Amino acid sequence: MIDFQNVAYSYGSDALLRDVSLHLAPGSFHFLTGPSGAGKSTLLKLCYMELMPSSGQLDVFGREVRSMSRDDIARTRRRIGVVHQDCQFLDHLPLTENLALPLTVAGRDPEAEAGNIRDLMGWVGLAARAGATPPELSGGERQRAALARAVIMDPELLLADEPTGNVDWEMSLRLLQLLVELNRLGKTVLVATHDLNLIRAAKSQVPARVLRIANRGLHLAGADL
Amino acid sequence: MSRLADILALVSGRFGADRVVPPTGFTARLTVFTSAAMAFLAVFALALSLATDRLATRWSEALARTATVRISAPAGQVEAQLAAALEVLRTTPGVAEARPLSDAERRALLEPWFGPDLPIERLRIPALIEVVETSEGIDATGLRARLAGEAPGALFDDHTQWREPLVRAANRLRTLGLLSLLLISAATAAMITLAAQAALAANARVIAALRLVGALDTYIARAFVRRYTLRALMGALAGSLLGLLAIAALPRADAAGGFLTGLGFVGPQWALPLLVPPIVALVAFAATRFAAFRQLRETP
Numbered sequence: 001m002i003d004f005q006n007v008a009y010s011y012g013s014d015a016l017l018r019d020v021s022l023h024l025a026p027g028s029f030h031f032l033t034g035p036s037g038a039g040k041s042t043l044l045k046l047c048y049m050e051l052m053p054s055s056g057q058l059d060v061f062g063r064e065v066r067s068m069s070r071d072d073i074a075r076t077r078r079r080i081g082v083v084h085q086d087c088q089f090l091d092h093l094p095l096t097e098n099l100a101l102p103l104t105v106a107g108r109d110p111e112a113e114a115g116n117i118r119d120l121m122g123w124v125g126l127a128a129r130a131g132a133t134p135p136e137l138s139g140g141e142r143q144r145a146a147l148a149r150a151v152i153m154d155p156e157l158l159l160a161d162e163p164t165g166n167v168d169w170e171m172s173l174r175l176l177q178l179l180v181e182l183n184r185l186g187k188t189v190l191v192a193t194h195d196l197n198l199i200r201a202a203k204s205q206v207p208a209r210v211l212r213i214a215n216r217g218l219h220l221a222g223a224d225l
Numbered sequence: 226m227s228r229l230a231d232i233l234a235l236v237s238g239r240f241g242a243d244r245v246v247p248p249t250g251f252t253a254r255l256t257v258f259t260s261a262a263m264a265f266l267a268v269f270a271l272a273l274s275l276a277t278d279r280l281a282t283r284w285s286e287a288l289a290r291t292a293t294v295r296i297s298a299p300a301g302q303v304e305a306q307l308a309a310a311l312e313v314l315r316t317t318p319g320v321a322e323a324r325p326l327s328d329a330e331r332r333a334l335l336e337p338w339f340g341p342d343l344p345i346e347r348l349r350i351p352a353l354i355e356v357v358e359t360s361e362g363i364d365a366t367g368l369r370a371r372l373a374g375e376a377p378g379a380l381f382d383d384h385t386q387w388r389e390p391l392v393r394a395a396n397r398l399r400t401l402g403l404l405s406l407l408l409i410s411a412a413t414a415a416m417i418t419l420a421a422q423a424a425l426a427a428n429a430r431v432i433a434a435l436r437l438v439g440a441l442d443t444y445i446a447r448a449f450v451r452r453y454t455l456r457a458l459m460g461a462l463a464g465s466l467l468g469l470l471a472i473a474a475l476p477r478a479d480a481a482g483g484f485l486t487g488l489g490f491v492g493p494q495w496a497l498p499l500l501v502p503p504i505v506a507l508v509a510f511a512a513t514r515f516a517a518f519r520q521l522r523e524t525p
Contacts, residue, residue: 071441
């Protein structure tokens with residue numbers, strides 16, 4: 001699904017990632033951990049092609065990313081659901097339209113899929129908040145809405161960047177539960193987090209692989225995780 | 226072809242992509258105002274251009290077919306030389322009509338300078354013959370030679386000396402009017418490009434969110450292009466309407482007013498300003514499309 005082979009990423013003269021090799025198999029669950037600034041977000045951005053590797057080979061769904069056109073990249077992103085820490089909503093649109101945005105940009109009719117949207121909002125517990133705009137939602141509601149938007153296109157891969165960064169522990173567990181459910185439905189999940197308690201909680205429910213970014217490189221985490 | 230498809234999609238409103246662009250903002254008001262102001266100026270430039278075109282045509286057509294013979298002779302010889310000059314003109318090829326101006330007509334000519342009570346019979350004012358040429362025209366050199374022989378005090382003036390600079394000036398004014406229209410279009414394009422670029426920069430988060438969910442550059446560009454084209458169209462409609470009203474409110478054309486009161490549209494020309502809003506919209510479409518794609522290409 002996603003293959004990193006000796007991938008490096010540099011910004012100017014600063015090497016942010018070096019010699020990263022990683023294989024995300026279909027249906028797998030991975031955590032990516034490490035201190036702030038270690039490069040977790042950079043690695044996720046490489047996965048959904050917001051950034052391009054400086055060297056090495058990165059294949060996404062079997063295609064080398066540097067050989068893709070801008071349109072190819074956009075279409076490939078429709079197969080990837082992304083949950084950002086800051087959610088990235090369109091603040092002037094109500095929640096239902098934000099959730100339907102991936103459908104709209106893909107040329108699908110949100111009206112025809114109104115039932116799916118309603119179901120999805122119910123699944124993340126936001127059925128009563130359909131008409132609210134993102135600024136009217138709490139942090140936890142926004143994170144759940146972001147998760148709903150990320151899965152509305154039924155993506156094969158789900159990437160989450162600190163999805164529990166702005167919520168309390170109870171909401172973190174609820175979000176984790178949603179991610180685990182998605183993985184059980186066959187989605188590949190990669191979650192970047194520095195919350196080790198969340199990782200421990202997840203490992204009791206799902207066979208997750210934990211990767212740690214340190215010294216600009218990627219390592220398998222120790223037995224403590 | 227894709228540009229044509231974009232225009233058709235824009236007109237038909239098949240997609241509601243522009244909803245993703247936040248509806249308010251400084252650049253929105255700037256676009257509407259700029260388009261309105263430019264359309265208003267464009268209507269005036271068009272009126273100026275058409276008025277000067279009419280003026281140049283009138284001067285070149287009307288004056289080219291008329292000439293004057295002025296007779297300055299001692300008091301006792303004026304009548305004889307007038308008769309001789311008329312006889313020469315009667316037998317000159319290319320003269321359709323030649324008639325002496327009456328005292329009343331000569332007084333009317335001088336009235337703007339000396340007032341209505343000019344005692345013309347006590348002044349030594351040259352006799353004047355108005356000559357109307359046929360479409361073939363007069364051999365001015367030959368006529369002058371014959372007049373010099375038959376009526377030495379007669380001077381043939383075919384208006385060339387002052388008609389040509391006037392027509393040239395009117396033609397240049399018309400060209401300037403058309404140039405103004407081009408400059409107004411270019412300025413509109415530049416301002417809307419800047420407004421669109423500012424809007425794209427201000428909406429970087431919107432663009433990032435759209436990209437995250439797999440929007441193509443075409444989709445994002447269309448959203449901005451549609452929004453800005455429609456705003457420009459609305460502004461231009463308002464500006465053109467105001468321009469038309471302002472021109473309609475100008476004093477009506479009359480002989481005394483001359484050029485200034487003739488600034489406006491005649492007959493079907495009143496429909497021409499209706500072309501301004503769609504042209505402004507097209508300019509806005511092209512400018513925003515250019516700005517959007519360039520900016521999108523520069524961002525990952």
